[in-house]
Amino acid sequence: MTDADLRESMLQHLKYSLGKDPGHAHIYDWRVALSLAVRDHIVDPWFKATRATYAGQHKRVYYLSMEFLIGRLLEDAIVNLGLLEQAKSVFDGFDVSFDEVLENEPDAALGNGGLGRLAACFLDSLSTVACPAHGYGIRYEHGLFRQRFVDGRQVEEPETWLTGRHTWEFERPECAFEIGFGGPVMESGRKALWQPEERVIAAAHDTPIIGWRGNWANTLRLWSAQSTRVFDLERFNRGEYAAAAEPEALARTISRVLYPDDTTEQGKALRLKQEYFFTAASLRDILRRFLSEYDDLRKLPHKAAIQLNDTHPAIAGPELVRLLHDEKDIDFEDSVEIARACLSYTNHTLMPEALERWSEGLMGALLPRHLQLIERIDELHARQNPSRKVTVIENGSVKMGELSFVMAHRINGVSALHTDLMKQTVFAELNRLHPERIVNETNGVTPRRWLLSCNPVLSSLIDKTIGNDWVGHLERLSELEPHVDDTGFRDAFADAKAKNKAGLAHFVRDTEGLQLDPEAMFDIQIKRIHEYKRQHLNILETIALWRAIRDNPNADWSPRVKIFAGKAAPGYVFAKKIIHLINDVARIINADPVTSKLLKVVYLPNYNVTLAERLIPAADLSEQISTAGKEASGTGNMKFALNGALTIGTLDGANVEIRECVGADNFFLFGMTAPEVVARRAVPDHARKAIDASPELAGAIADIERGVFSPGDPGRYADIAENLRWSDYFLVCSDFQAYYDKQREVDQVFRDRDRWMRMAALNTARTGWFSSDRTIRGYMADIWSAHSVT
Ligand code: 26Q
Numbered sequence: 001m002t003d004a005d006l007r008e009s010m011l012q013h014l015k016y017s018l019g020k021d022p023g024h025a026h027i028y029d030w031r032v033a034l035s036l037a038v039r040d041h042i043v044d045p046w047f048k049a050t051r052a053t054y055a056g057q058h059k060r061v062y063y064l065s066m067e068f069l070i071g072r073l074l075e076d077a078i079v080n081l082g083l084l085e086q087a088k089s090v091f092d093g094f095d096v097s098f099d100e101v102l103e104n105e106p107d108a109a110l111g112n113g114g115l116g117r118l119a120a121c122f123l124d125s126l127s128t129v130a131c132p133a134h135g136y137g138i139r140y141e142h143g144l145f146r147q148r149f150v151d152g153r154q155v156e157e158p159e160t161w162l163t164g165r166h167t168w169e170f171e172r173p174e175c176a177f178e179i180g181f182g183g184p185v186m187e188s189g190r191k192a193l194w195q196p197e198e199r200v201i202a203a204a205h206d207t208p209i210i211g212w213r214g215n216w217a218n219t220l221r222l223w224s225a226q227s228t229r230v231f232d233l234e235r236f237n238r239g240e241y242a243a244a245a246e247p248e249a250l251a252r253t254i255s256r257v258l259y260p261d262d263t264t265e266q267g268k269a270l271r272l273k274q275e276y277f278f279t280a281a282s283l284r285d286i287l288r289r290f291l292s293e294y295d296d297l298r299k300l301p302h303k304a305a306i307q308l309n310d311t312h313p314a315i316a317g318p319e320l321v322r323l324l325h326d327e328k329d330i331d332f333e334d335s336v337e338i339a340r341a342c343l344s345y346t347n348h349t350l351m352p353e354a355l356e357r358w359s360e361g362l363m364g365a366l367l368p369r370h371l372q373l374i375e376r377i378d379e380l381h382a383r384q385n386p387s388r389k390v391t392v393i394e395n396g397s398v399k400m401g402e403l404s405f406v407m408a409h410r411i412n413g414v415s416a417l418h419t420d421l422m423k424q425t426v427f428a429e430l431n432r433l434h435p436e437r438i439v440n441e442t443n444g445v446t447p448r449r450w451l452l453s454c455n456p457v458l459s460s461l462i463d464k465t466i467g468n469d470w471v472g473h474l475e476r477l478s479e480l481e482p483h484v485d486d487t488g489f490r491d492a493f494a495d496a497k498a499k500n501k502a503g504l505a506h507f508v509r510d511t512e513g514l515q516l517d518p519e520a521m522f523d524i525q526i527k528r529i530h531e532y533k534r535q536h537l538n539i540l541e542t543i544a545l546w547r548a549i550r551d552n553p554n555a556d557w558s559p560r561v562k563i564f565a566g567k568a569a570p571g572y573v574f575a576k577k578i579i580h581l582i583n584d585v586a587r588i589i590n591a592d593p594v595t596s597k598l599l600k601v602v603y604l605p606n607y608n609v610t611l612a613e614r615l616i617p618a619a620d621l622s623e624q625i626s627t628a629g630k631e632a633s634g635t636g637n638m639k640f641a642l643n644g645a646l647t648i649g650t651l652d653g654a655n656v657e658i659r660e661c662v663g664a665d666n667f668f669l670f671g672m673t674a675p676e677v678v679a680r681r682a683v684p685d686h687a688r689k690a691i692d693a694s695p696e697l698a699g700a701i702a703d704i705e706r707g708v709f710s711p712g713d714p715g716r717y718a719d720i721a722e723n724l725r726w727s728d729y730f731l732v733c734s735d736f737q738a739y740y741d742k743q744r745e746v747d748q749v750f751r752d753r754d755r756w757m758r759m760a761a762l763n764t765a766r767t768g769w770f771s772s773d774r775t776i777r778g779y780m781a782d783i784w785s786a787h788s789v790t
Contacts, residue, residue, distance in 0.1 A: 001041065001083065007090045009037040022094070028164060030096055031074070031104040034087065035167035038077050039208075046208040046217035052789050053132040057293065059302065059786045061126065061133040061779075062286055064279060064316060065119040065309035067258070068137050068220065069111030069144075071449075071609025073168050073207075075102050076124075079453050081214045106161040107608045109143035110222075112262040113528045114635050115348050117609065118414075118772075119309055121635070124446040125772040127211030127218045128472065130788045131780055136282035138274060139205050139222035142257040147567045147606045152583030156260070156570050168207045169222075175204035177284045178228065179277050185369045192326055194369040200251040201226040202281035212448055212472050216789070223281045225254035261569040262528050263354040272358055272366055279313040283320055297328055301341035305784035308345040308408070311356045311400035317343060317407030318373040326369070336380060336407075344783045345404040345411050346441075348632050350418070350426055351532070356400035363398050374398055381406050390429045405430050405437070410783040412441045415633035415654040421674065439782050442657055443633040444772035447474045450639045455617035457496040458643065458764070465489065474771035481765045484758055493764075494757045497620070497644060504618035508602060514590065516600060520559035521750050524615055524645070525623035526607055529568040529575040532630040536720065537732045538562070538623055539582050541740055542589070542601060543700040543709075549595045558747040561600045563615065565607035574723070579603070581717055584709040612636070617643045620756075621746060624649035625739065627730040629674035631655075638770040644760040648742060650735070654770075662766045666759045670742035671735040680734050687725055690733035697736045701725070 014020050014033040025033070053060065078087050091098040111117060119135065126133040145156040180196025187193070202223040210217045227248040236244035254277050259265060286304055287297075294303065308316060317339060324335035349355070364371045378392045392402045405411055405427060413419030419440035423431045431438055452459050452471050462470060466479040483489040498518065505516040516522075525538050542562050549557055564582050568575035586601035604611060622640030624631075624647050631653040641647060641658050648668040649655040659667040672680055680686055691698050705721045707714025724733055750756050780786045 001086060003086045003089045003093075006037060006083065006086045007093065009040060010034050010090065013037050027096070027100050027104045030091075030094075031101045032165055032167050034101060035074050035077075035105075038074065038081065038083065038087075039168060041081055041083070041214070042077065042208045042210045042217055045210065045214055046219075049130070049132070049216045049218065049789070054293070056789060057303070058132050058789055059784070060289075060304055061131055061784050061786050062282065062304060062306045063119065063122060063126070063133060063135045063309065064282055064306060064313040065116070065135065065137050066275065066278070066312040067111030067116030067309075068108070068119045068123070068135060068222075069113070069116030069609060070108040070120045070123075071613070072102070072105045072107055074105050075453050076449055077210055079448060080124075080210045080212050106164070107143075107610050108161055109159055109608055110137065110140050110258060112144060112258070112260065114633070115262075115310060118443055118635060121444065121446040121449075121772040122776060123209045123218065123220055124211065124448060125444070125776040127209050127216050128446075128448075128773055129776055129780075130211065130216040130790065131218075131776065131786055132789060133218045133786075135209070135218070135220040136278065136285075137220070137222050138255050138258075138278045139224040140255060140258045141224075141252075144258055144567070144608075145260050145570070149579075149583060149603070149605050152580050152587070154568055154576050154579050158257075169205045170207075172204040172206055175285070176226075177202050177281045179280050181273060181276070181366050183368070185372065192369060192372070194322075194326070199228050200254060200277065201228055202277060204281075204285070221282075221285070223255065223278050225251050225277060227251035260567075261571065262530075263349075263351070263569070264356050265571070266357070267359060267362060269362060269366065272362060275312055276315050276319070276367060276370075279316045280319050282313075283316060283323060287323060297324060297330065298334070298338060300338055304342050305344070305786055306342045307779070307784070308343060308404055310346060310348050311404050314345070314356070314400040314404040314407075315367070315370060317403055318367075318370040318377065321373050321377070322369055325373075332376065333380065336377060340407055340409050343404075343408045345408040347401065347404075347411060347413055347418075347422055347426075350421055350632070351630065352426075355426070357397040358400065360393065360396050360398060371398070374403060377403070377406060385433050388429060388433055390433070401426060402430070405434075409437065410439055411437050412439050412779075412783065413632070414441065414443045415657060416440055416442060417629075417651075417656050417674065418632040418653060421629060441775055441778045441782065442654055442770075443635050443638070444770050444775035445635050445638050445642070446772050447471055447642070449613070450616070451642055454613035455496075455500065455643050457499050458493075458617065461489075461492050461496050462764075470768070472773070474768040474773065477765050477768035479765075480761065484761045484765060487754075490754060490757045490761060493644065493761045494753070497618075497757075497760065500618040501620075504614060507614060508604070512602065512604070514600070514602060516561050516602070517559055517597070520561050520598075520600070521620045521746075522561050522563060522618055523621040523623065524563045524619040524640075525625075526563075526565040526612060526615055527634075527636055529566045529572070529578055531574060531578075531730045533626050534730060534732055534735075535564065535566070535582065536578050536724075537625055537735065537739060538564070539578070539585055540697065540700045540732065540736060541743055542599070543585060543703055544696040544740055545743070546589050546592070546595055546599055547699055547703070548696070549598050550592070553594050553598075556751075557598045558750045559598045560747075561602065563602050563604065565604040565611060565615065567607055574719070577717065577720055581704070581709065581720060584716075588709050612639070616640055616645070619643065619645035620750070620760075621645060622647045622649075624652070624655050625671070625735075626650060626652045627735075628652045628672055628677050630730070638767065641763045641767045642770065644764045646746075646756070646759055646763060648739075648746060658767065658770070661769055662763050666762050666766075668742050668746055670738040672731065677731060680731055681729070686731070687728035687733040690736060691725065694733075694737045694740070696740055697733060 013036040183197035320339040622645040650671040710716035
């Protein structure tokens with residue numbers, strides 16, 4: 001496709017799809033016109049892929065996820081189709097900025113964090129490796145809330161990604177299913193007949209997902225909820241306008257908004273409705289597609305692999321059994337076997353409070369037939385495994401992790417450490433019964449978005465050095481390794497980093513009005529705010545460093561910029577306090593004339609995929625400092641390392657494997673290991689002991705308590721200080737000194753810029769294994785028995 005073709009196609013869309021004359025077109029119009037022109041180029045490979053899958057009767061993968069944190073799609077599609085140069089030159093021809101056009105696209109923020117972003121990377125990789133697949137999820141009207149700060153406090157605002165035209169999707173009015181809730185279960189002979197009392201329609205919306213080089217495209221099918229009744233004309237005619245629209249509004253609430261919690265908001269009926277709504281619609285769609293080609297449902301496992309992204313779609317187990325047994329008359333035990341052979345489950349957390357449970361009361365009220373089936377699944381499992389006692393239902397609640405486990409033929413963790421801990425802790429008993437079921441599939445990230453597009457300067461250096469094959473074969477980055485000894489390469493690598501840092505400094509100046517020294521170390525922690533992720537450890541170290549600089553301003557300090565970004569769940573009071581504290585600390589430190597050349601603190605609001613794409617390429621240091629044993633994997637850690645940032649981190653999640661890949665010399669390790677964490681917690685007064693042993697920590701906490709960062713309101717952070725002193729479950733105090741000391745070592749190394757750049761370049765050269773293409777190939781081989789179509 002030439003520049004002229006793209007230009008022509010875009011002008012056609014501007015005129016005929018948008019009804020705009022180029023002279024009157026706004027950035028929005030250009031963006032939509034370009035998106036539609038690009039989308040046209042996805043349709044043919046998309047059809048080709050669908051036809052090839054039908055023709056070859058290939059097995060399909062179905063990825064069920066409550067969240068797909070996609071971000072923007074335009075640049076991704078352009079890059080994957082190889083149209084970047086053409087698109088740039090088209091806009092050079094008009095007086096329109098291509099960057100502004102790209103930036104006009106809203107982020108599709110249909111996810112909370114890591115789990116949702118992983119699903120989005122998997123979609124990219126499934127298409128890249130030409131694995132026939134569908135993503136299934138919810139078409140939320142409102143994605144994750146927008147975050148603002150008012151006097152340093154987080155304020156949430158609704159997100160509105162669908163106000164303009166959603167250029168990527170195709171509505172499928174013909175593809176709709178009725179989904180039922182509540183009502184009684186009748187007995188008719190030996191058959192159970194569920195008669196739901198409430199019904200909503202799940203309507204399909206398809207987005208094609210194009211893979212690298214445009215060879216294959218899969219479908220992301222998102223369901224939106226609609227009323228079975230349009231509106232009540234009789235009531236309307238009586239003048240009851242609001243009441244007339246009520247049934248419609250009620251049905252739509254199901255797909256109205258993403259739950260903004262990334263642990264579990266226990267027991268919310270609407271959340272359970274969302275889970276069943278999209279899972280049931282997806283399964284009906286899967287069976288419809290299977291039955292359009294085959295007639296023996298017992299063969300379903302040969303043609304469909306259904307992956308549950310965490311327990312959120314766990315109701316798929318009983319629902320599939322219900323469809324097979326109640327509706328297709330297959331024997332109960334056979335139905336369970338068939339369902340299990342199709343289903344597999346990915347676990348993303350071991351924290352007990354984050355494991356989903358639903359009360360039998362709520363489950364029975366909304367999904368009465370499923371509750372019965374879960375009881376039978378429990379009985380069957382007990383009968384087949386009489387020696388041991390594990391049940392899905394316990395003390396009046398349904399444990400979704402156990403349900404997913406017993407209904408899945410494979411259960412996977414997301415990093416080596418996490419999978420081991422899973423075997424030893426939450427699923428120890430079930431693992432003894434079914435030792436073949438648990439496997440590890442270490443997470444990965446798509447190199448298209450997380451290196452090629454977000455870091456064009458580094459990408460072109462890599463292209464020049466080893467050619468451009470690495471984008472589809474990331475392990476080829478290892479070919480950079482011999483060049484790391486070449487000063488010319490190291491200088492070019494350092495230049496790329498410097499350019500990205502200068503870009504970020506401009507951005508921060510424009511958006512926050514803050515001047516950053518681009519020579520300073522950019523030290524970045526970006527992720528959801530959680531006590532286990534320990535942003536408060538980072539800010540305590542920042543305070544301690546500030547105090548040390550003030551005590552000795554003329555010592556040989558390494559200038560640093562501490563950058564934070566991330567959202568807190570609206571109901572997570574402690575996390576919101578941490579945000580407030582960081583903002584307060586930033587205000588005081590940035591205004592200190594003694595230290596301001598050496599230390600700055602920035603909290604960027606509204607962290608999202610797009611902001612991550614800007615920050616990660618500009619990082620020198622990546623903060624991955626969770627309490628060991630708590631972070632299942634992390635994926636930000638991989639993106640930073642790939643983009644040539646060094647990690648300061650604990651032996652947690654995938655940090656362990658990253659360190660093995662890059663080499664211990666190129667990773668700043670500190671802190672307790674997972675078993676040491678368990679032992680330390682048993683030490684009485686562990687926090688007080690750690691504070692007593694560290695004057696730096698004691699000083700930092702005392703400053704917080706004296707109101708140094710909240711003048712006039714010294715009690716503002718009393719609860720944080722108290723938590724640190726008296727409970728400190730996440731062992732911030734116990735790890736503090738090791739962290740502080742390691743940071744001073746980081747300072748030392750950063751002063752030797754050439755040594756630092758060598759380490760940074762080795763991080764890029766040695767992290768090719770963390771491509772999500774590798775992860776997807778692992779799932780295909782170990783879990784799905786699926787194959788690429790070539
Ligand atoms: C569940 C029920 C009710 C309300 C909310 C939720 C909910 C929503 C999102 C529970 C959990 C999540 C998200 C979890 C998550 O993002 N986990 C992260 O998954 C990543 C991908 O595997 C890992 O890298 C991270 O370590 C893990 O924290």
